Amino acid sequence: MSLTAKQLLDSITAEIGHSAILQGEQVEPRYAVDWSRENPCLPDVVFRPNSTEAVSTILRLCNQSRQPLVVQGGLTGLAGGATPQTGEWVLSLERLQGVVELDAESMTLTARAGTPLETLQLAAREAGFMLPLDLGARGSCTIGGNIATNAGGNQVIQYGMTRSLVLGLEVVMADGTIIASRNKLLKNNTGFDLKHLFIGSEGSLGVVTEAILRLFPATSSRTSALCAMTNFSDVIALLKSMKxxxxxxxxxxxxxxxxxxxAVDEVKHRRDPFGQHHNFYVLLESEGNETDKDEARFQQALFEELEAGRIADAVIASSVQDRQDFWAIRDAVGEILRMVKYEANFDIGIPLNQTESCIREIEQELQREFGNLFLLIFGHIGDGNLHLIATTGKREDTRRIYDIVYRITGAHQGGVAAEHGIGMLKKPWLHLSRSPEEIVLMQTLKSALDPNHILNPGRVIGRA
Ligand SMILES: Cc1cc2nc3c(=O)[nH]c(=O)nc-3n(C[C@H](O)[C@H](O)[C@H](O)COP(=O)(O)OP(=O)(O)OC[C@H]3O[C@@H](n4cnc5c(N)ncnc54)[C@H](O)[C@@H]3O)c2cc1C
Incomplete structure (x- = not known):
């Protein structure tokens, strides 16, 4: 560590204390990389502040010394955004945890940024509410990370992305200034709605330290089914009909x-609830407040789809265990990502009317180029968002797989990142989804809010 770096660390230690800082051998390997597992880099220093004021102190002093920092939440991101680059120190929000307030009248939940999403889901449920943000990484991802990436997940079809659930934010800017917009109002047009600058900007414009989130009344019934279908057109027809x-x-x-x-055979080693193989499967869920009527309506709707020939077969959950078993298949992606190697991991957005032709073209071109490729396709089809995991098992093929998939997606009016963000790994393809003018405007905002480029430098966009 250089003399200036040591002096900086000493001055930060003097203000926030030793217990909030790890360095040298104290830094565990987990701080080196996010879930993408790409390009790990162990940082020299990790800050673990437990107050907004301490976050502000760290940023103020690092900014004065031009010391770059990368922000880390739960490290479940898949775009390499939280992975340190050489010379960067880590600002981890893992100790900034807890529910600050659950306001039952305003139906809001105020939480500190490092709180795991699942903790907030449970807090809302215990109070008779629902926080309708849910994703496979719920146990590890943090609400600050969800906001920074504008996470999507399993309930976007009804409740929207994270952006639509955030009412207020407390953010610390690159120079240490604390911006506290503790808004609880659904309607608030008093000037610019600044929170939207930080939601989805992947930690490049400010550090989220606290958030006020919308709650919804908990629904009393939830009906779930696993449907098997023969044609993709039936999947789309089912979506339309169920809506x-x-x-x-x-x-x-x-x-x-x-x-x-x-997922069923190799990850879960389960008995398939269907007697035979099908081409497509849909996990369908509906909510309501009239348990008996909701179940009857759900069953009737599925029966009509079977009669119409849109569904080849269906299994309705008759217990919480059944429902969990259905979701275990869908959530097996977490385990799959640990099993495969050198995978290209996609979260593309594609207009529904283009999905079938786009995926067919992708499959054909990948097979033509690589022969026996490992390819899995699944996702939040109700939101026009698909995930693909593709690998030949060889690192040198990954870049070419990305090029092919993104080129075809672009040609079908799709986007390169529907929910995981751009981070470091998808930067080379940002121009396929954003115009040069949009990218320049993003660079202008970055330079205005973080003129010394100390905060998550190089994420999302390059320097102008
Ligand atoms: C099994 C699995 C399933 C997933 N499913 C989904 C899904 O369905 N939908 C979806 O959208 N994503 C999904 N993800 C991706 C990931 O969980 C989300 O991107 C999540 O929002 C990241 O949260 P995190 O706390 O882990 O953030 P991190 O990985 O720690 O960071 C992500 C980015 O946010 C920045 N950041 C983190 N915290 C803050 C903060 N407080 N202030 C400012 N910047 C910050 C980081 O610098 C980085 O750029 C999945 C991941 C896994 C492993």
Whole structure:
């Protein structure tokens, strides 16, 4: 460590104390990389502040010394955004945890940024509410990370992305200034709505330290089914039909046969609830407040779809265990990502009317180029968002896989990142989804809010 770096560390230690700082051998390997597992880099220093004021002190002093920092939440990000680059120190929010307030009248939950999402889901449930943000990484990801990435997940179809659930934010700027917008109002047009600058900007414009989130009354019934289908056009027809027939669709998750078979046979080692193999599977969920009526309506709707030939077969959950078993198949992606190697991992957005042709073209071109490729397709089809995991098992092929998939996605009016963000790993393809003018405006905002580029430098966009 250089003399200036040591002096900086000494001055930060003097203000926030030793207990909030790890250095040298104290820094565990987990701080070196996010879930992408790409390009790990062990940082020299990790700050673990437990107050907004301490976050502000760290940023103020690092900014004065031009010391770059990378912000870390739960490190479940898949775009390499929280992975340190050489010379960066880590600002981890893992000790900034807890529910600050649950306001039952305003139906809001105020939480510190490092709180795991699942902790907030449980806090809301215990008070008779629902926080309708849910993703496979719920146990490890933090609400600050969810806000920074504008996370999507399983309930976007009904409740929108994280952005639509955030009412107020406390943010610390790169120079240490604390911006506290503790808004609880649904309607508030008093000037610029600044929180949207920070939601989805992946920690490059400010550090989220606290958030006020919208709650919804908990629904009393939830009905779930796993549907098997033969054609992709039936998947889309089912979505349309269910939107008409059911009052609230809270999840509509599609799985291609390649994903479903791998998850059931190779990951979960389960008996397939269907007697035979099918081409497509949909995990469908509906919510309501009239348990008996909701179940009857759900069953009737599925029966009509079977009669119409859109569904080849369906299994309705008759217990909480059944429902959990359905979701275990969909959530097996977490385990799959630990099993595969050198994978290209996609979260593309594709307009529904283009999905079938786009995926067919991707499959054909990848097979033509690589022969026997490992490819899994699944995702939040109700939101026009698909995940693909593709690998040949060889690191040197990964870049070419990304190029092919993004080129074809772009040609079908799709986007390169529907929910995981750009981070470091998807930067080379940002220009396929954003115009040069949009990228320049992003660079202008970055330079205005973080003129010394100390905060998550190089994430999302390069320097102008
Ligand atoms: C099994 C699995 C399933 C997943 N499913 C989904 C899904 O369905 N939908 C989805 O959208 N994502 C999904 N993800 C991706 C990931 O969980 C989300 O991106 C999540 O929001 C990241 O939160 P985190 O706390 O882990 O953030 P990190 O990985 O720690 O960081 C992500 C980015 O946010 C920045 N950041 C973190 N905290 C803050 C903060 N307080 N202030 C400012 N910047 C910050 C980091 O610098 C980085 O750029 C999944 C990941 C896994 C492993």
């Amino acid at each position: 008409k027939k059911l009052p609230v669709i809270s999840a509509f998750e599609a799985m291609w046969a390649n994903y479903y078979r791998y």
